[in-house]
Amino acid sequence: MMADRKGRFGQHGGQYIPETLMNAVLELEEAYEHYKNDPEFNRELDELLNSYGGRPSRLYYAQRMTEDLGGARIYLKREDLNHTGAHKINNVLGQALLAKKMGKTRLIAETGAGQHGVATATAAALMGMECVVFMGKEDTIRQALNVYRMKLLGATVIPVESGTATLKDACSAAFKEWTGRIEDTHYCLGSVMGPHPFPTIVRDFQAVISKEIKEQCLEAEGRLPDAVLACVGGGSNAIGSFYNFINDTDVRLIGCEAAGRGVNTAETAATIATGKLGIFHGMKSYFCQDEYGQIAPVYSISAGLDYPGIGPEHANLYDTGRAEYVPVTDEEAVQAFEYLARTEGIIPAIESAHAVAHAMKIVPQMDKDKIVVITISGRGDKDCAAIARYRGEQINE
Amino acid sequence: MAKNIRDAFSNGKAFIPFITAGDPTLEVTEELVLAMADAGASLIEIGIPFSDPTAEGPVIMAANERSLAQGTTTDKVFEMVANIRKHSDIPLVFMTYANVVYSYGSDRFATRAEELGVSGVILPDVPYEEREEFKEDLNAHNVALISMIAPTSDERIAMIAGEAEGFLYIVSSLGVTGTRDSITSDIASMVKRVREASDIPCAVGFGISSPEQAKAMADISDGAIVGSAIVRLCGQYGKDCVPYIKDFVKSFTDKLAE
Structure with missing residues (x-):
């Protein structure tokens, strides 16, 4: 029997971290539990998200892509x-504001593709905080810009x-x-990974995406989407x-x-396709690993998806069958990257191109x-040089 | 029958060296354990390497990488310990990470540890809140899940010490393993808070690199743990490291015996 099921999503999650950090995560949890219901905190955060972050992001009807593919109507959630x-x-705006309320003056972060690092550096600049970002050496080359x-x-x-020298190692270094x-x-x-309360905090701050999709889809179509990718x-x-959408069980x-x-x-x-249950980076979840539990050196063309684990809530959505998880190859993602650029005039991040594919x-x-709604999680400018190289074209950034 | 953790703390201050199994090779690790036992070590921590040892500084992290590159596996470490047991009854504990034990199966891991006379396991990524994941299986095979307290533990000390088994590992400093010029945490008051809750032996580790530091830490607790300073010699001398490390360990055990 588990003594404390806090921060669990089914069998996943937990707080597998050194004792040295325990009071830090407990303090964070306490602060978050307080501020998440604080009207003043939420007003400040909404103001930041809207006037600074540019929310709400558009839900765009991709007419040409819809006509070209000849099936379901496609909407793009434009987080890019x-x-x-x-x-x-x-x-990042949520966590930086929370950190500031907690009296912290310094933000540290891991980054893969660099988007989270850039966002953290941005919030730190805005709020006058010091910022240190850990990034795999390999990724500093792939994402030099x-x-x-x-x-x-x-x-x-x-x-x-x-x-x-990729995202997993950057994350270890930040811990x-x-x-x-x-x-x-x-x-x-x-x-949405690491020890509790991070998977919950990050989910809550990102849940604005589905909140808006729901409102915008109802507004445009008068009903919920059939699938969200x-x-x-x-x-x-x-x-x-x-x-x-988790409780809207008709939405795939x-x-x-x-x-x-x-x-x-x-x-x-x-x-999900190749990993098994394990414990790493503070959480129980699925991880790519060998028979002795050594974390596998993973690979993807996308520095942002190049991670050997998955957040514990996703692992549970997989276990319960509420969400499906599908693999998409580099080649498929690159084709989708090019397709969306030509068809809709939108260059997606190579990460997001996996969903498009x-x-x-x-x-x-x-x-x-x-x-169908596809979340375009980011813009692809950062990837152009790498995709050009993938296609055998050398360009100078 | 092999000696256990209690025996390690029954004869004055304990000196506890740590080495990573398979660095530079498992054959050398076997020789090292016997040499360190000869040099007066009270208990030896054997690290089972992990690909991503998140509590380790650069020295032990590099040792983990060297060992895995040699093809070290959990099963091969067990075989090596079986060889050690032909020659020595020194108290042993394993130090590794949650996923190594979890993927092996904690019951299966504990069964092997018991057969080999390994009396405890240290998992730095398993805090008090998650100990039930492993404790039941380990305890069923008479293997202790050794708890740690840190300079940040404060009011958690009584709770952790109250349920601690084997010995209590006092983490001397913030951060990861590795040698430090000075230890600034108030170890004495941490030990005092432990004593109020439990009579479990306390050993101090993280950052100890000299016999003098070890003596100072052991004077205010029940023993000292040294890892990085020894593992550095494995990296420096490779397969020739045994006599150097034996002398090095002797300098600590002599100092603690003063």
Whole structure:
């Protein structure tokens, strides 16, 4: 029997962290429980999200894509239009405001593609806080432009060379940094992962995505969508897109994982497709790992989805069958990236292109009176150089 | 029958060295354990390597990477300990991460540990709140789940100490493992709070690199744990490290015996 089921999603979640950090997460939980119901905090956060972040984001009817695919009506939830170009700002503004209320003066963060790092650096600049971002060395090369953006915003970027030098290692480095400096520092975790209360806090701050989709879809179509698709690494834009539909069981929720070069190869990051139950980075969930529990070196063209685990709430949505998780390869994602650019004049982040790719597979099989929403979690400017290289074209950023 | 944790603390201050199994090779680890036992170690912590050791500083992290690159697995570590047990009854504990035990199966892991006379397991990513995940299976096989307290634990100390088993690992400093020039936490008052709740032996670790530091820590507790300073020698001398580490450990046990 478990003594304390706090922060659990079914069998997943928990607080598997060093004792040194326990009081820090307990303090964070207490502060969050207080401020989440505080009208003044929520007023300030709404003001920030709207006037600074650019919310609400548009729900755009993709007419040309709909006509071209010849099936369900496609709407794009345009998180790419947010300030800093991705959904990450929703969570960061919430956590930075919370950290400030807690008297913290310094934000640290991990980043993969750099979008969460840029968002954290942005919030720190706005609120006059110090900011340190940990980023895998490999990713600082893949996403050099975002490294410069973070520095421009006044943040210190620390390249992490250990392990696979990607998101997982950046996350470990950020946890270690927090273990060494807690008093003035808030760890602004970027996804719905890590120890409780992070998966809940990040989900709540991202749930604005599905709240708006619901309102906007009712406004445009007079009913709820039939399916909502989003890409999943740790899973923050996906849980944000799903959350307010969880009880609407007629709405299919589809998370699109990064299959890299394919789920039958070692070069994949599709956790649900290839992982098994484990305990890592503070949580029990599914992880890509070997038979002895060693975390697998995962791969995806997308630095933001290149993570060997998945958030505990997603793991539970998978267990209960409420959400589906499907793998999408690099090649499929790149084709979708190019397709959306040509068809709608929208260049999605390569992460989001994974969701677009799966929509391209299922939409033609759906009736024309069906409605599909794809969350475009971020904009793709940051990916253009890497996609050009993937296509064998050398360009200078 | 192998000696246990109680025996380790029954003969003056305990000196507890840590090494990562399989660094540089499992054969050398076996020799190292016997050499450190010879040099007077009271109890030895054997690290089972993990790909992402989130409580470790750069020295032990590098040792984990070297060991895994050699092909070390949990089963191979068990085989190595079986060889040690042909020659030594020194108290042993495993130090590893939750996922290593979880993926092996905690009951299966505990069964092997008991067979090998390993009397405890330290899992730095399993705090008090999550101990039930492993405790029942380990205890069923007479293996203690060793608890840790940290400089940030404050009012949690009594709660943790009250249910602690084997010995209590006092983390001397914030941050990850690794040597430090000085330890600034008030260890004495942490020990005092433990004593108010329990009579469990307390050993201090994280950051201890010299016999003098170890002596100072052991004087205010029941023992000292040294990891990174030893593991650094494994990295520096590779397969030739055994005599260097034996001398190094001897310098600590001599100092603690003063």
